[in-house]
Amino acid sequence: MRTPRELYFSLDEYQVRLDALRSRMEGKGIDVLLIHTPENLYYISGYQTPGYYWYQTLIVPIDAEPIFITRSVEESNVEGLTWVEDSRPYTDNDDFIARTAEALTALNVDHKRIGLEHDSWFFTPRDFLRLTAMLPNATIKDCSGLVEQGRMIKSPQELEYIRMAAHTADAAMAAGIKATKAGANENEIAAAVHTAQILAGSEYTGLPLFITAGERADLAHATWYRKTVQNNAVMFFELVGCIHRYHASLFRAVYVGEPPDQVIRAAEVGMETLQLAKDFIKPGVRCGDVHELIQDNISNKLGINKSPVRAGYSIGIAFAPDWGEGQIISFYMDDPRILEPGMTFHLIPAVKIPEHGVFTTSDTIVVNDSGCETLTDFPRKLYVQ
Amino acid sequence: MRTPRELYFSLDEYQVRLDALRSRMEGKGIDVLLIHTPENLYYISGYQTPGYYWYQTLIVPIDAEPIFITRSVEESNVEGLTWVEDSRPYTDNDDFIARTAEALTALNVDHKRIGLEHDSWFFTPRDFLRLTAMLPNATIKDCSGLVEQGRMIKSPQELEYIRMAAHTADAAMAAGIKATKAGANENEIAAAVHTAQILAGSEYTGLPLFITAGERADLAHATWYRKTVQNNAVMFFELVGCIHRYHASLFRAVYVGEPPDQVIRAAEVGMETLQLAKDFIKPGVRCGDVHELIQDNISNKLGINKSPVRAGYSIGIAFAPDWGEGQIISFYMDDPRILEPGMTFHLIPAVKIPEHGVFTTSDTIVVNDSGCETLTDFPRKLYVQ
Incomplete structure (x- = not known):
């Protein structure tokens, strides 16, 4: 060599x-x-x-x-x-x-x-x-x-880059939440988010940053489109950072105005489910059981249909058009594969409330010897502006 | 419908x-x-x-x-x-x-x-x-x-979106050149470029913006990587904007310090070649002849080998990982296809000087009834900071 x-x-x-x-x-x-x-x-x-x-x-x-x-x-x-x-x-x-x-x-x-x-x-x-x-x-x-x-299993050097990427994603999230207010344009918020993410060290990412206001948050994977943030609506962020092509990502949601009870409850269930999943994940656990735990809890607590959508995906090296590597391993329904130390995931208890939008709180985690460690480090709550 | x-x-x-x-x-x-x-x-x-x-x-x-x-x-x-x-x-x-x-x-x-x-x-x-x-x-x-x-042939509405995209790419270029100076970090420049492009209205683009300092400009399609801009080196920009998925792009180069004669000459030949090509392009012209004109002029004037690389590509709708649509039509060597009104191209007389970098001046153009119109509207010169 x-x-x-x-x-x-x-x-x-x-x-x-x-x-x-x-x-x-x-x-x-x-x-x-x-x-x-x-x-x-x-x-x-x-x-x-x-x-x-x-x-x-x-x-x-x-x-x-x-x-x-x-x-x-x-x-x-x-x-x-x-x-x-x-x-x-x-x-x-x-x-x-x-x-x-x-x-x-x-x-x-x-x-x-x-x-x-x-x-x-x-x-x-x-x-x-x-x-x-x-x-x-x-x-x-x-x-x-x-x-x-x-x-599938990350080396110490790979994990170091994912940690650094998580730091840049956290910086992006802080800027996005700070820039969110009624009357702001999505593009103004997107500019603030990109600035913070890039100044924190991020490279270009495998997918665009998802930054969406109001009713457009109903469109899957929509992102900034020159719309104005309205009162009494969600501002949705799914952000990512990248160091040496290794990615880490997280979702947070902001409610602009006084959040209705339904939104507060959805956000609470999402965060509770995220913590339940983190407590459950450790070496030896089946991927399908993580899916089951997450989608069951959301379905039961919110009285909605159980979602067949995967509840997380492996994350690491990425080039467009994906920032995940879910084809390697994901939390699919019935997936029999077994977790091992060094696997990294974006863990997504997605909570979508029709007419209100998406209120997901997610993190990037690494499976360690006894459980898992959270790599994105941004406060988990329903943000209100 | x-x-x-x-x-x-x-x-x-x-x-x-x-x-x-x-x-x-x-x-x-x-x-x-x-x-x-x-x-x-x-x-x-x-x-x-x-x-x-x-x-x-x-x-x-x-x-x-x-x-x-x-x-x-x-x-x-x-x-x-x-x-x-x-x-x-x-x-x-x-x-x-x-x-x-x-x-x-x-x-x-x-x-x-x-x-x-x-x-x-x-x-x-x-x-x-x-x-x-x-x-x-x-x-x-x-x-x-x-x-x-x-x-291949753009409608008036498609052209309108490409014009708007060109405006956002121009805004990005202005910010990039302004932010370039010895000692700046590539990521600071990239943050300024993204901010200007997004505030001007751009959506996410089919490829990352190419923003590269010094010796990394030798790496094809390299982009910002946390490096510091050095004195007596090139800062290279290939930027793009996107409106409703329609793209327009342009290259400009900045020399940081006192440009050597070789760099000045390379930039001059690049700009002269761009103008020659624009004067030549009109309906009925063969694509291969545009390639020939561009690569011949660069080769003859700079005494370097004639490049077989395409001298431009169709541009329009794009999703990652490309912002062009060169598979539809490009200025390839010997390409027999014929230009028609309404075709749009990113026209690239690429000038690469070993050890110094890339000094290309390029534009997005549309073929019209009698010739072509330039859509990106940013002053063409070798920028010096």
Whole structure:
């Protein structure tokens, strides 16, 4: 491994990640893995760019040096940010799928067992069909999730970055709540939130910050849209921060005006449920049971239908369009997977009150040896302005 | 068509878009089209959410009402933002591909000619393989680009939003240049830029704003990373604004300190090339000839190798991870496509000087009846702080 100009994890840590991946590749029975998912590329090599709207892959043979194939203008990021020595960029008019197939042929694996990430967004059906057609003698295996298995448990250095990210998300939340008042424009509040988050050190995030006033909070994942904050309405914040691509996020809600009893009760149940879940989470617990606990409590206490929506998701490395990594592990209904120390989640007891909006209080947590620790550290209450 | 709560294009305009799409579907010989690309969903229906990290599709039969399939929490956006009346959301634990196949069977098209977007990021190889396996009697056609053909020429209302977006990008640039000085932190500059852009009205954008100091400007698509601006170094800005998902963008560079002759010359050649290209662009011109003009001039005047990188790309509707729509039309080497009035481009005579950074001056333009009009309106020069 080569030391690049910028290195945010030790080469030793990258070696551990790569060795563990190769061991999983062996278990899966493949000779080479093609990584197309931006988060996985970053995890294994340190490579990052927002320019993944062009094709890119890291070819990881089980017993030879990895090869990067990127757009030529992105080669600077292979050189400057990764330990990978073999970089084979393509030019804009080039056939990058043909270049990928050639690299596999040169490695003498075109007739062997090749792992692909069938669930990767940035390896399209067209790419898949072309590449597999160029490799008629290969055995193609779906290796979705193989790199992600290594991302599930965070290392001390990864946790440190998530802690730092949580601090920037907390700073953003403080600014948002302070800026909220009747008559303010959503964009004024959004500007204050971005300023605080970026000055606290955050990078760009995998999703926009969700900052929504009044009736637009009914629209899922709506965010600032030049609307004016009205009296007697909710101001909704789902914020995030990012350090070295590691994210932490939290929800808080502000009521502008005198909150009705229904809103106070919804917020109370949300906070109580969040605490119940934190008390429940520890190594050995089933993910589905966390879902059950959360959705049951909200349903019972508020007399509403039990929600089938997941009650939290793994959080860590992210590139747009997601800040979570819920495809790795989430609190789904009936999910049989078991919690382990070092897993990080955005824990979301979502409480939506029709006509009033969303009154969720959420946190980013890490499972530790005996329970869990809350990483976002912003007072939990129904804010009133 | 139903009038939703929020409507930013007239129902007449949506009807025109839908009719034109169906006419192209007929030309392509398909009975139904499944749209999976977020920009295309927005263009045809008005639907938008950052939540496209979950599966979603709009099924457009050639002779029946369209059907939306989204995650249940996103149904609010079908109801609130679109004219589509038939919404069939799935719950988090549900098999959304099976729901899609069922909808096609209920439409009685499961044995007919079905168009898919093979180049869509948010329709993965896994989704593709599962869906086509569930439709053994269908004839599957790759209809990538079919919706995009309608997006290539902008309507007056689309152009109005791009003009507004350009105004917000200009405001961001003014703030960035003003905040640049030796000793400033990139994040302070980024905070000022975001504040100005959002206060000018911008929404979240399809890519982060690119704000990079000094040697990190050598890393393609790098952006703010808590670094301090040094003396005798470049500060690089590639900024964008967004109104109703329509984008406009521009590059400017600032030299901090006394610029060396090489930098002054590079910036001059960049600006001269931008003007040459604007004078050249008009209806009937080949895209490849715009590339040639730009890359030839830069190469000849600066005595550097001619770049094969595209010299501009179409710009309009965008969701992460891109703010352009270069897959629709770009200024590629040898590209035979012909310019028409109403096309919009981010025109990029990129000038990169090794060891010094990137000194590009770029603009967003619209092709009009006799030439082109510049939409971003920020003074073109090498800024010195």
